[in-house]
Amino acid sequence: PSVQHTALAAERQQVLTKPPGSLGQLEKLAINLAGLNGSDKPSVDPVRMVVFAGDHGVCAEGVSAFPQAVTAQMIANFASGGAAISVMAEELGASLEVVNLGTVGEVPELPGVIHQIIAPSTANMAKSPAMSSRQVESALYSGDDAARRAVNAGCRLFIGGDMGIGNTTSAAALACVLLGQQPAALVGPGTGLNSEGVARKARIVEKALHRHGPDRDPLTVLASLGGFEIAALTGAIMGCAARRIPVLVDGFIVSVAALVAVHQQPGVREWLLFAHRSAEPGHNSVLESLDASPLLDLGMRLGEGSGAAVAVPLLRAACALHNRMASFTDAGVSGKAGD
Amino acid sequence: PSVQHTALAAERQQVLTKPPGSLGQLEKLAINLAGLNGSDKPSVDPVRMVVFAGDHGVCAEGVSAFPQAVTAQMIANFASGGAAISVMAEELGASLEVVNLGTVGEVPELPGVIHQIIAPSTANMAKSPAMSSRQVESALYSGDDAARRAVNAGCRLFIGGDMGIGNTTSAAALACVLLGQQPAALVGPGTGLNSEGVARKARIVEKALHRHGPDRDPLTVLASLGGFEIAALTGAIMGCAARRIPVLVDGFIVSVAALVAVHQQPGVREWLLFAHRSAEPGHNSVLESLDASPLLDLGMRLGEGSGAAVAVPLLRAACALHNRMASFTDAGVSGKAGD
Numbered sequence: 001p002s003v004q005h006t007a008l009a010a011e012r013q014q015v016l017t018k019p020p021g022s023l024g025q026l027e028k029l030a031i032n033l034a035g036l037n038g039s040d041k042p043s044v045d046p047v048r049m050v051v052f053a054g055d056h057g058v059c060a061e062g063v064s065a066f067p068q069a070v071t072a073q074m075i076a077n078f079a080s081g082g083a084a085i086s087v088m089a090e091e092l093g094a095s096l097e098v099v100n101l102g103t104v105g106e107v108p109e110l111p112g113v114i115h116q117i118i119a120p121s122t123a124n125m126a127k128s129p130a131m132s133s134r135q136v137e138s139a140l141y142s143g144d145d146a147a148r149r150a151v152n153a154g155c156r157l158f159i160g161g162d163m164g165i166g167n168t169t170s171a172a173a174l175a176c177v178l179l180g181q182q183p184a185a186l187v188g189p190g191t192g193l194n195s196e197g198v199a200r201k202a203r204i205v206e207k208a209l210h211r212h213g214p215d216r217d218p219l220t221v222l223a224s225l226g227g228f229e230i231a232a233l234t235g236a237i238m239g240c241a242a243r244r245i246p247v248l249v250d251g252f253i254v255s256v257a258a259l260v261a262v263h264q265q266p267g268v269r270e271w272l273l274f275a276h277r278s279a280e281p282g283h284n285s286v287l288e289s290l291d292a293s294p295l296l297d298l299g300m301r302l303g304e305g306s307g308a309a310v311a312v313p314l315l316r317a318a319c320a321l322h323n324r325m326a327s328f329t330d331a332g333v334s335g336k337a338g339d
Numbered sequence: 340p341s342v343q344h345t346a347l348a349a350e351r352q353q354v355l356t357k358p359p360g361s362l363g364q365l366e367k368l369a370i371n372l373a374g375l376n377g378s379d380k381p382s383v384d385p386v387r388m389v390v391f392a393g394d395h396g397v398c399a400e401g402v403s404a405f406p407q408a409v410t411a412q413m414i415a416n417f418a419s420g421g422a423a424i425s426v427m428a429e430e431l432g433a434s435l436e437v438v439n440l441g442t443v444g445e446v447p448e449l450p451g452v453i454h455q456i457i458a459p460s461t462a463n464m465a466k467s468p469a470m471s472s473r474q475v476e477s478a479l480y481s482g483d484d485a486a487r488r489a490v491n492a493g494c495r496l497f498i499g500g501d502m503g504i505g506n507t508t509s510a511a512a513l514a515c516v517l518l519g520q521q522p523a524a525l526v527g528p529g530t531g532l533n534s535e536g537v538a539r540k541a542r543i544v545e546k547a548l549h550r551h552g553p554d555r556d557p558l559t560v561l562a563s564l565g566g567f568e569i570a571a572l573t574g575a576i577m578g579c580a581a582r583r584i585p586v587l588v589d590g591f592i593v594s595v596a597a598l599v600a601v602h603q604q605p606g607v608r609e610w611l612l613f614a615h616r617s618a619e620p621g622h623n624s625v626l627e628s629l630d631a632s633p634l635l636d637l638g639m640r641l642g643e644g645s646g647a648a649v650a651v652p653l654l655r656a657a658c659a660l661h662n663r664m665a666s667f668t669d670a671g672v673s674g675k676a677g678d
Contacts, residue, residue: 091656299363310656313653
């Protein structure tokens, strides 16, 4: 980020026709984006959204309220415009890509879906590492490739989304290792387990952690407990930071992917903006560990990048106000008494 | 509101392709708006914004960080597009009206400004009632007139904004009487007083409350301690409720105007949506008393309706998702296991 543009933007916020500080977090956002953009006129447009989809072997343990077939079915729903993220992409005028990394259910050729199949699903992390190191590399590459496409298309904001039945189990396990916490603290209902289901899910995570052991190397942990879509999100986030384009981080799954990325490369953190606090209870610890104060707290827990999409207009508002408001001098408005 | 449309919308949210409940507050918003609209396809567009401006006699007591001239100067800034609410109106494609109810500084003829002058300012509430009952009636009428214009123009959401140096002093005094609280609990820094200034402001409110006495009749309290723009906002809110159009309530000032309206006519409450939690500390008690959970908490404290404007895209997102997402059946996506 450009220190110079950050400083200039902070000065500008002081002279716009409003009590200094009265736009709250929108001022901080505009200043931050000016630095990330390296521009006097911060902008997040065009926005690129990419949903990464993949299936999870741990579904064999009965950890989700929805059947595994849904992952493949939802890829078709993304493509045909009926999913939440599809509606939001259209509503916001953002481009949407879907990257299919491998599902148990069959996915036909569909417009807007990029097939970079790694395997029909990860292995069951309760019994063996979810991915081989080669599979992790493929997934990281898919993510980096999406970041590259976004930058080549001139996009100024990247939103990653997730689709994968069972992925809150995987994300909770990853967060347990990276944050040094117990499953009871980070495992939640996901798409809608009852308390019995959550307890079962926590026991499966416990089993996976026991199998995994003490290794905390981020990419090793990712291979052992992650998923194709989570690894791809980690790759996309690192790829965006390397190419100097900000990422608007969605909820629990994407935040865990960001946590892996930041553990691997701490410099990634400054390229991250946080959209919302998920209702999935483990999200709080992940956000705290990343020193993140998200913009929204609407009780959302849908995934797909939907929470990030809903927050895009706040970034646009911050930029519009910063770029287009008049200064006290230009508008002939008196400043604070005694200033 | 239509009970039938509320129920139909709640059913629809259960069959859209997402875990039920996973859109959090956006689901509740869509259901609420369907009932308020009396429609299967809830919408908030077109959006009408109206900023009411007026000066406060209590400024003679030195209660604001900004000089009184700013009220008139900002009216010109609204008209020329340089104020926060002007930028947001353009950004959102919303129509913006400014209603000038009387300022100490001179205001020239300006496009988009409606002059309904009551007096150059209210009287100093520390020494006498701020308004005569006739002045309150005029202000209420100006607000109602704005609601009427919005409905006649086919608008489906009304946002009221405020401009008036000194108006957090007036609003705090009103809230003290209506909520039965002490000035120390509700008086805050407004546009930027230091702690000494806040203490002085609280003493002035104390003095005004002592002069006012125990009367809690809403319109009498409004005359005694209110402002032209606050009374107009109360009138606009009652006028919108009477004409069955929802109001997206901004921060501290507009919430106090809504509090007066709800004390006067409790049925108004169901037409109110709450946009944001202001950084002005008194806002919390007012929101609690109105049983309101605002959508945003961004530390904003600018007024003008700016916080409500920033929340408009959340309402649009809620409507778009409700109206355009596919159902499980339509998309061929499996539902929750065991359902």
